[in-house]
Amino acid sequence: MKIEIIFTQKGESSCTFCEICEDAFLLSNTMMWGTNCNHRYCEECIQNYIDKKINEVIHEVAIRCPASDCKEILDIDLIMPVDFLIQVRDASRLIKFLALPLVIDCPYMNCMGKLIDDQQGYPIRACPECWKLFCVNCKSLHFGMTCEIYQFSRQLNLLHWQQEEEEEEETP
Known part of the structure; x- marks a missing residue:
């Protein structure tokens, strides 16, 4: 040019x-x-x-x-x-x-409560409607362990329960 x-x-x-x-x-x-x-x-x-x-x-x-x-x-x-x-x-x-806080529905049946998760403090919260406790991350109730460890322990318990059921069926 x-x-x-x-x-x-x-x-x-x-x-x-x-x-x-x-x-x-x-x-x-x-x-x-x-x-x-x-x-x-x-x-x-x-x-x-x-x-x-x-x-x-x-x-x-x-x-x-x-x-x-x-x-x-x-x-x-x-x-x-x-x-x-x-x-x-x-x-x-x-x-x-x-970046706004999340609105979380109460996981318990017959409860229409909603909780605002400001992502501060402990993840175990009480529903303002029914006052039952639950984890805002996984919707279960677990004290003293992370969601991952809780889910893993549930899987182990389920496997253990299934194994016991199979053993009971095998015994005459």
Whole structure:
């Protein structure tokens, strides 16, 4: 791409280089707004950079200028297209929604109680309706052991019970 460089009366060039791809661009076609540091980037490069940064660390609040020695924060609202900003904000809302506490139904029959699991404290909770205890993770009641150990012990007990049943059937 051949660009004709024009110098203004002040001696300034009408052309500059993108600091990411190093291609020459007319000043009117470079992305400079949104940065306080005056580093210049073509629109495609700076938008790709911001998109990559947001996808790398979705919870990162501030995205810095790509220049290695620059600490300035980019204003993505001025740089990125509106549809991209809407997608980012929707993703942010979804992340916040997924972080909300879970509503857990009481596992006991004939109880319609609901419990909010804030994921703090012990997993054994009491239903606010029937006041029966259960584990919010596996919906069973087990004290002093993890859900995995409890499930394993249940399987062992079942195997032991089946073995006893078979032995009783074999004895005349």
